[in-house]
Amino acid sequence: MSPHRTRRRIPDATVSRLPIYLQILTSQLEAGVSNMSSEELAGLAGVNAAKVRKDLSYLGSYGTRGVGYEVQYLVYQIRHELGLEHDWHVVIVGAGNLGQALAGYGGFADRGYPVAGIVDISPDKVDTVVGGVRVRPLDDLQQIVSSKNVSIGVIATPGPAAQEAADLLVRAGVTSILNFAPVVLTVPLGVTVRKVDLAVELQILSYHEQRRAAAASGLRAVSGEGGRGASA
């Protein structure tokens, strides 16, 4: 049963690398490069060339043996696969430091994610303007989501408020959430959550630092040590 799959399944690990390739390819394209080999792309992305080829092979056979990949075409294909052919409006919940920075961060809209609105629970914040967007009351969330057909929500609230924000977003119809609050969210099946936690990132770094320190004072320096260093 199943004449032709819903669509070929791309491994998560690959999906998380496609945006990197896309970014590199785009910048190379702007620099006038029209063709690249997996080796070159791998070098710039800091990964293994075979991995690049395998990743790209999930999209289809878009390379030319003996030559490489046509940058422009690859950019098109990756964008297609990631669903970047149209903009995705996002709504930001929480207009504190982070929410303001995100709204004001130009690179957001530039990359195809215009801010459809930003809401905050505090009356103090409401009606202030950040990044060209007026902060609106929490009650407007539903209306923003519906009218702009928003499917991505960004949570930039303090930790304790995050779950409630998530619930509101889900109820409003959002199906993807980018969570900056330092809590693990519970959402219904069918809603995708990604978490970005600065403290977590820093803690992972300190682990490596700590390890380096221990190694230095202990035995000889370890060779293939962690990190993602790339030779110059």
Place this chain on the structure above:
Amino acid sequence: MSPHRTRRRIPDATVSRLPIYLQILTSQLEAGVSNMSSEELAGLAGVNAAKVRKDLSYLGSYGTRGVGYEVQYLVYQIRHELGLEHDWHVVIVGAGNLGQALAGYGGFADRGYPVAGIVDISPDKVDTVVGGVRVRPLDDLQQIVSSKNVSIGVIATPGPAAQEAADLLVRAGVTSILNFAPVVLTVPLGVTVRKVDLAVELQILSYHEQRRAAAASGLRAVSGEGGRGASA
């Protein structure tokens, strides 16, 4: 050969989860919970209980069979392992929107990562004060790193300036870098880099959205779809 290893090696996947456990345990501790089973912790972290136990087993045997883990002690052990027994000063390069938000973001210092300084190349930014820290010229970087013994650098510059910022940080003696710029950095071996790219996160989300849309218009809804949904 090898009487006792440099130190037991903890898998990357586990290291990246330890901060999550730590955060949960800490909040539970504050809530007055003194003991937890792997099952409970797993529930809150949204992962499998066996995984929790295996993860924790890399730290040592700190649980009690039939009872669970003593929260306080576990917090202590994880903090120890992650090297969180003392603060780690960080230096921020780039005082634009993001740099300012990071410096102003209280949760930074609160979590043990006080901002030792923030530098910017632009004279316009220098001497302005953000988050209680005065922006200093790029030339002060070396001095900040040396005097406060900073080992973690945060890059919050625009993309094109990021590699240069990384080079400066490395030269100044920083061995861990948290990179917010949308470029892949090249650093010498022995320097750890972690990248946080908002556009990448959003693109991964749009991939799932796009997929959902395709599935909805195609065959029946898929059951175990992506995401990290947790039942309520």
Place this chain on the structure above:
DNA sequence: CAGGCTTTGTGAAATCTTGCACGAGCGTCC
């Protein structure tokens, strides 16, 4: 148009990660 050089696409092996299943240890209650 054959030979040589390059680079893709992909089986298959190696490695890493996850999840199951169960023995072993601990506390409690007769």
Place this chain on the structure above:
DNA sequence: GGACGCTCGTGCAAGATTTCACAAAGCCTG
């Protein structure tokens, strides 16, 4: 003090991801 119930720690199998290695193509040169 023995039986019982709970939960940890972990060997092992299953699954995912990475890497190797090489045949299959495509271009170029003579």
